[in-house]
Amino acid sequence: MSSATGYYIPHAARWPIVGSIGLFIFFYGFATWLNQGPFGREMFILGAGVLIFMMFGWFGLVARESESGTYNGQVDSSFRLAMMWFIFSEVMFFAAFFGALFYARTFSGPWIGGLGGGGADMTNAILYQGHDYVWPSNGPGDVGGKFEQMGWFGLPLINTLLLLSSGVTCTFAHHAIRAGHRQPFILWLLATVSLGFLFVGLQAVEYIHAYDAMNLKLTSGIYGSTFFMLTGFHGFHVTMGAIILLVVMLRATRKHFSAENHFAFEAAAWYWHFVDVVWLGLFIFVYLI
Amino acid sequence: MTSSVSRWALLSLVLLMLPLGAWADWGALNMPRGVTQISNEVYTLHMRIFYVCVAIGVAVFGVMIVSMYLHRKSRGVKPADFHESTTVEIVWTVVPLIILIAMAIPAARVLIKMEDFSDSEMSIKVTGYQWRWQYEYLDSGVSFYSQLDAAHNQARQQGADVDLAKAFPGTSFHGEEDVYLRQVDNELVVPVGKKIRFLHTAADVIHSWWVEDLAVKKDAIPGFINENWALIEKPGIYRGKCAELCGRDHGFMPIVVRAVPQEEFDTWIADKKVAMAANAAQADRQWAHQQLVANGKQVYEANCMSCHQAEGQGIPGMFPAIAGSDVATGNIDTHVDTVMNGVAGTMMSKFSQVLSDADIAAVITYQRNAFGNDTGDTVQPLHIKSLRMGLSTDKGADLPGKVASMPALNSNTGVN
Amino acid sequence: MSSTDVTHHAPEEHGHDHDHGEHGPAKGLMRWVTTTNHKDIGTLYLWFSLIMFFIGGAMALIIRAELFQPGIQIVDPMFFNSMTTMHAIVMIFGVVMPAFVGLANWMIPMMIGAPDMALPRLNNWSFWIMPFAFTIMLSTLFMDSGGPAGGWTLYPPLVLQMGDSFAFVIFAIHFLGISSVMGSINIVATIFNMRPPGMTFMKMPMFVWTWLITAYLLIATIPVFAGAVTMLLTDRFFGTSFFSAAGGGDPVMFQHIFWFFGHPEVYILILPAFGIVSSIIPTFARKPLFGYDSMVYATASIAFLSFIVWAHHMFTTGMPLAGELFFMFSTMMISVPTGVKVFNWVATMWRGSMSFETPMLFAIGFVIMFTIGGLSGLMLAITPADIQYHDTYFVVAHFHYVLVPGAIYSLMAATYYWLPKWTGNMYDEKLGKLHFWISTVFVNVLFFPMHFVGLAGMPRRIPDYSLQFADWNMIATIGAFGFGFSQLMFVYIIVKCIRGGEKATAEVWEGARGLEWTVDSPAPYHTFETAPTIQPATITR
Numbered sequence A: 001m002s003s004a005t006g007y008y009i010p011h012a013a014r015w016p017i018v019g020s021i022g023l024f025i026f027f028y029g030f031a032t033w034l035n036q037g038p039f040g041r042e043m044f045i046l047g048a049g050v051l052i053f054m055m056f057g058w059f060g061l062v063a064r065e066s067e068s069g070t071y072n073g074q075v076d077s078s079f080r081l082a083m084m085w086f087i088f089s090e091v092m093f094f095a096a097f098f099g100a101l102f103y104a105r106t107f108s109g110p111w112i113g114g115l116g117g118g119g120a121d122m123t124n125a126i127l128y129q130g131h132d133y134v135w136p137s138n139g140p141g142d143v144g145g146k147f148e149q150m151g152w153f154g155l156p157l158i159n160t161l162l163l164l165s166s167g168v169t170c171t172f173a174h175h176a177i178r179a180g181h182r183q184p185f186i187l188w189l190l191a192t193v194s195l196g197f198l199f200v201g202l203q204a205v206e207y208i209h210a211y212d213a214m215n216l217k218l219t220s221g222i223y224g225s226t227f228f229m230l231t232g233f234h235g236f237h238v239t240m241g242a243i244i245l246l247v248v249m250l251r252a253t254r255k256h257f258s259a260e261n262h263f264a265f266e267a268a269a270w271y272w273h274f275v276d277v278v279w280l281g282l283f284i285f286v287y288l289i
Numbered sequence B: 001m002t003s004s005v006s007r008w009a010l011l012s013l014v015l016l017m018l019p020l021g022a023w024a025d026w027g028a029l030n031m032p033r034g035v036t037q038i039s040n041e042v043y044t045l046h047m048r049i050f051y052v053c054v055a056i057g058v059a060v061f062g063v064m065i066v067s068m069y070l071h072r073k074s075r076g077v078k079p080a081d082f083h084e085s086t087t088v089e090i091v092w093t094v095v096p097l098i099i100l101i102a103m104a105i106p107a108a109r110v111l112i113k114m115e116d117f118s119d120s121e122m123s124i125k126v127t128g129y130q131w132r133w134q135y136e137y138l139d140s141g142v143s144f145y146s147q148l149d150a151a152h153n154q155a156r157q158q159g160a161d162v163d164l165a166k167a168f169p170g171t172s173f174h175g176e177e178d179v180y181l182r183q184v185d186n187e188l189v190v191p192v193g194k195k196i197r198f199l200h201t202a203a204d205v206i207h208s209w210w211v212e213d214l215a216v217k218k219d220a221i222p223g224f225i226n227e228n229w230a231l232i233e234k235p236g237i238y239r240g241k242c243a244e245l246c247g248r249d250h251g252f253m254p255i256v257v258r259a260v261p262q263e264e265f266d267t268w269i270a271d272k273k274v275a276m277a278a279n280a281a282q283a284d285r286q287w288a289h290q291q292l293v294a295n296g297k298q299v300y301e302a303n304c305m306s307c308h309q310a311e312g313q314g315i316p317g318m319f320p321a322i323a324g325s326d327v328a329t330g331n332i333d334t335h336v337d338t339v340m341n342g343v344a345g346t347m348m349s350k351f352s353q354v355l356s357d358a359d360i361a362a363v364i365t366y367q368r369n370a371f372g373n374d375t376g377d378t379v380q381p382l383h384i385k386s387l388r389m390g391l392s393t394d395k396g397a398d399l400p401g402k403v404a405s406m407p408a409l410n411s412n413t414g415v416n
Numbered sequence C: 001m002s003s004t005d006v007t008h009h010a011p012e013e014h015g016h017d018h019d020h021g022e023h024g025p026a027k028g029l030m031r032w033v034t035t036t037n038h039k040d041i042g043t044l045y046l047w048f049s050l051i052m053f054f055i056g057g058a059m060a061l062i063i064r065a066e067l068f069q070p071g072i073q074i075v076d077p078m079f080f081n082s083m084t085t086m087h088a089i090v091m092i093f094g095v096v097m098p099a100f101v102g103l104a105n106w107m108i109p110m111m112i113g114a115p116d117m118a119l120p121r122l123n124n125w126s127f128w129i130m131p132f133a134f135t136i137m138l139s140t141l142f143m144d145s146g147g148p149a150g151g152w153t154l155y156p157p158l159v160l161q162m163g164d165s166f167a168f169v170i171f172a173i174h175f176l177g178i179s180s181v182m183g184s185i186n187i188v189a190t191i192f193n194m195r196p197p198g199m200t201f202m203k204m205p206m207f208v209w210t211w212l213i214t215a216y217l218l219i220a221t222i223p224v225f226a227g228a229v230t231m232l233l234t235d236r237f238f239g240t241s242f243f244s245a246a247g248g249g250d251p252v253m254f255q256h257i258f259w260f261f262g263h264p265e266v267y268i269l270i271l272p273a274f275g276i277v278s279s280i281i282p283t284f285a286r287k288p289l290f291g292y293d294s295m296v297y298a299t300a301s302i303a304f305l306s307f308i309v310w311a312h313h314m315f316t317t318g319m320p321l322a323g324e325l326f327f328m329f330s331t332m333m334i335s336v337p338t339g340v341k342v343f344n345w346v347a348t349m350w351r352g353s354m355s356f357e358t359p360m361l362f363a364i365g366f367v368i369m370f371t372i373g374g375l376s377g378l379m380l381a382i383t384p385a386d387i388q389y390h391d392t393y394f395v396v397a398h399f400h401y402v403l404v405p406g407a408i409y410s411l412m413a414a415t416y417y418w419l420p421k422w423t424g425n426m427y428d429e430k431l432g433k434l435h436f437w438i439s440t441v442f443v444n445v446l447f448f449p450m451h452f453v454g455l456a457g458m459p460r461r462i463p464d465y466s467l468q469f470a471d472w473n474m475i476a477t478i479g480a481f482g483f484g485f486s487q488l489m490f491v492y493i494i495v496k497c498i499r500g501g502e503k504a505t506a507e508v509w510e511g512a513r514g515l516e517w518t519v520d521s522p523a524p525y526h527t528f529e530t531a532p533t534i535q536p537a538t539i540t541r
């Protein structure tokens, strides 16, 4: 462990309070908007704007400090630890939704369908006579009406391949910067970002198809709920990850990063791989099984 | 100096506890034994683990107190320097483990017995509503609602100037007295000596059906059925209440179980069937305006007053006033719709399930003519009945209604 | 703040020769808004939680005042429910958690010999989210529809009936969650990365250990909670069916997800308290902590077990028998490592040379009354019995024993223990002792009778009750007001200590060990800018 001497401690932080105010306006606006209250949407947009401003400011500051060599190895480890555990917290966020999927398929669905055994059988016998449980299910109330299940073949499979190859290109980018080759680094990043946005685009196509042609909606009972919430949050994360990589790429074109010092890229890459792994989970548990 | 502070404080602790203790009703200190075999076993289990806990407490605190007395700096002791001993560590890991196993075995045994629903001799479906219970005897088709007794309901309103102790005498917990908040309009009557299966569900939010003397408590979950059972040996009245927070009047959802001998039970069922038929006929005749207003007042006081208040003034910001309300003085259809279907996403719940046609007609007529809403309108039960025919098709439209409108729950044969 | 506006009473003998020179605190309000100093941020957290304690306590007093007598005298049942809900949310998320984070901020860098927290800007943000989040949370009380009234457990479908405040409450929880996760990440990074050479893991003070494990609990469970409330939000506003049977979901599913967070959460509220007590008892027993290693392993086992016991809050929901048995056994198991901790504290006291200053009194009060609460928790774990106890005041008694004379006492103990280090002055020992004794008398008058009414059948979350519960409720209410108002003493003692008093030495307590006692009192604005050398005498084990 290196010594604590020379650890960089910034002495006045103005961005956090901007971030808090931004989040405050954002959340307050969003809630007001949901309640159809006055200026809800305006506050929501303003808050989001403040947040984006804060991110530019804060990350810009960190990038400048990093490029000017303010951080020593120990600061770098702090960043690494923080990123690692942040990603872990994201994993747990997804775990909640995977848990819901698992619970609905293993417990509540079969109970409602009378396959539970034990005490649970009465639920079907008394409340839902004639309702059989099969996954995908929108429940005994047929909530949202008849819908089709999203198959795994086709777009989802293509998307899987896209995301997996974007993981590979990301790794190539890493090798490039480690060897100090800036141009290939930028190009591989460009490939990664493009694959990412392509993924998001195809996902949008899939959603439109689901809504228009399959009557599969967020409101299609538990299947629609879990399907769209899981893939939706994942898609959101892909978008964020792609934007982060894009920013990294733009910084690289401005001669940021070196063979030794490129943690911003590594953090983005970790995040990217996390998004990748979540997708594999999704592909298996949401589409395949 | 400082130690005198602590001595005084200790003394006052003891002194404070003494009179307080003598003042209290010692009867309500412990879990009752109850009246079923299961409840007795639970009681025994409870006392056993309680004594184990007391023993552990005495041992741990005893050692601490001895230590605090003997090993004080003010007595001039020098501190020892030991800070590890694998042997004691193992001992105080293993000994508690053994104690726990000794507790877990009888507990598991009782639990397995409680969860054995087989061989029940009759079934009663219990549905929780905000804030009443519906009981359906699945074997005989008898069905009715049960809610807080009207006198109690009056007395518990904010600002009701009732001397509770005088109005509701009797403080004994397990007696037959008319104890405040523990009385209902329609009791659940069951036979003794039969294994009764209860099937719990709910129409709006989660409730929990708890009768302590029977050691049954099970959540009533909308959209699901939970099982439970009791075999009561002794005739008597056993009181319970809703145990899961279910909104504003969660505290006012009592349960009264009257266990009677089989013959008495059979007569009761027969009477109930006759009453139900009579009630169903009510909807088919034309009613006089005055009669509807008079009945409506009763329905209002039993079902609506807790939110919309005695004078129809509501609670600003929370519950709208009925007096002068646009709905209660405007279009009749909107009014009927509000009462029958509720207002989704608010506490104005759907009353089409809970009230009979006659009651709905009465309460609407009442609201349109009371509190200065002198519209002069009359709504007939037949009107409600005809609406209801068209009503049962609105599958899963509004949120709490999603489940309530499931076909099996939709049969409204309520006597209210 | 530029480095020119530096004036501070920090002792000059502390060497500064770094490029960023000597920074005392800046002046004015902006000092607090932009500060990155772990001590400033710790102070902010602690004041925040003290204020919230009075807000949450005032709500509890409204609850108790309504329950003084049977009948509804003071508040509408709806408002009563929202007091219950808000009281719990404020106490848990606004008092105990921020107070522990505040202590972590103040003490962890000093205890491990670090110059500051690993990520100072993030640290600032973690704090400055709290006031905003609670502004949203508390503002719901003033909305037309009233505040949240479905209990702090937010069970659907009831919670979906909430009026306009619903979305605000959900977002306030998200907001708070961001703060907690960032704060925890910071603590993990600090403990892993900021220790000087020689401060190995197994030499860290117990407080640091317990916080490390707590931080993991937070990182692992807060996001799950965020997910759960997100599903509530979409069920209410976007038509999903997670918690509605008609669409194939299940209201009980929420309870599973909630308690997967909620149970570890209660250990989040107690593990740092264990750390505090493990620091204080050795000091005043003048004897090293007994069984340091087993303390560490016990804490880790408690944390591990806390992930597999959640459904003990759900024994009446109609789980399959196998589930009930599993959760009963796993819950009972937690008593073993917790017992190890209690026994270790007792063994630390045994043959020590004890003196009973205020921190020690609170620590001993903690051990005794936490054990009472823990033992009633053990009773709750016995499923057949819990079917009778569940949702009664017996449960309320249980968790207040572990939370009030548990978590809150540990906070008071910590305050008295470290106050001289923070302010440089000794607090008024006589008043401190008086505060302890008055609190202890009243806290038992307040919570002990709840066991009785609970067993006799009084459900929780009710504004009115039948007459046979009247006497004990009246006593509890007297206790509540006694306990509540005696906390004004606490504030008085703190303020008095800040404003002056007998000067404290660096060591403060005769038997104190650990790095924090090697720096001056008050601790200079910056400590350990050069890594200290770790000697046997400066480590706590």
Ligand code: HEA
Pocket: B056, B060, B095, B096, B097, B099, B100, C153, C266, C267, C269, C270, C312, C313, C331, C332, C334, C335, C336, C338, C339, C340, C342, C370, C371, C372, C373, C374, C375, C377, C378, C380, C381, C382, C386, C389, C390, C391, C395, C398, C399, C402, C403, C406, C407
């Ligand atoms: C700080 C918070 C805290 C802590 C530490 C605990 C600790 C424990 N809790 Fe508690 N609990 C809560 C906070 C806490 N709890 C809250 C807030 C609720 C209610 C939530 C709500 O519904 O709103 C609750 C509810 C609750 C329930 C649900 C009750 C119900 O709703 O029906 C149960 C059931 O099992 C339970 C069990 C336990 C157990 C077994 C422990 C154990 O960890 C205790 C272990 C300690 C000891 C056992 C004592 C010391 C040990 C010895 C001296 C060794 C010797 C012991 C033996 C040989 C056994 N708790």
Ligand code: HEA
Pocket: C053, C054, C055, C056, C057, C058, C060, C061, C063, C064, C084, C085, C087, C088, C089, C091, C092, C095, C096, C150, C151, C152, C153, C396, C400, C403, C404, C407, C408, C446, C460, C461, C462, C463, C480, C483, C484, C485, C486, C487, C488
């Ligand atoms: C850390 C957590 C914590 C703490 C510290 C407390 C502290 C207290 N709690 Fe609370 N409580 C909970 C957590 C906590 N509680 C939880 C989780 C619930 C469950 C909620 C639910 O069911 O959803 C609960 C529920 C709960 C209930 C049950 C409500 C119900 O079921 O309806 C009651 C009833 O007596 C109660 C009482 C008290 C009291 C009297 C205190 C006292 O210790 C408070 C001490 C009082 C003060 C500190 C007051 C100081 C104020 C003044 C002196 C007045 C001056 C005012 C100003 C200056 C503004 N609490």
Ligand code: CUA
Pocket: B128, B129, B131, B206, B207, B208, B242, B243, B244, B245, B246, B247, B249, B250, B251, B253
């Ligand atoms: Cu019904 Cu509480």
Ligand SMILES: [Cu+2]
Pocket: C262, C263, C266, C310, C312, C313
């Ligand atoms: Cu728990």
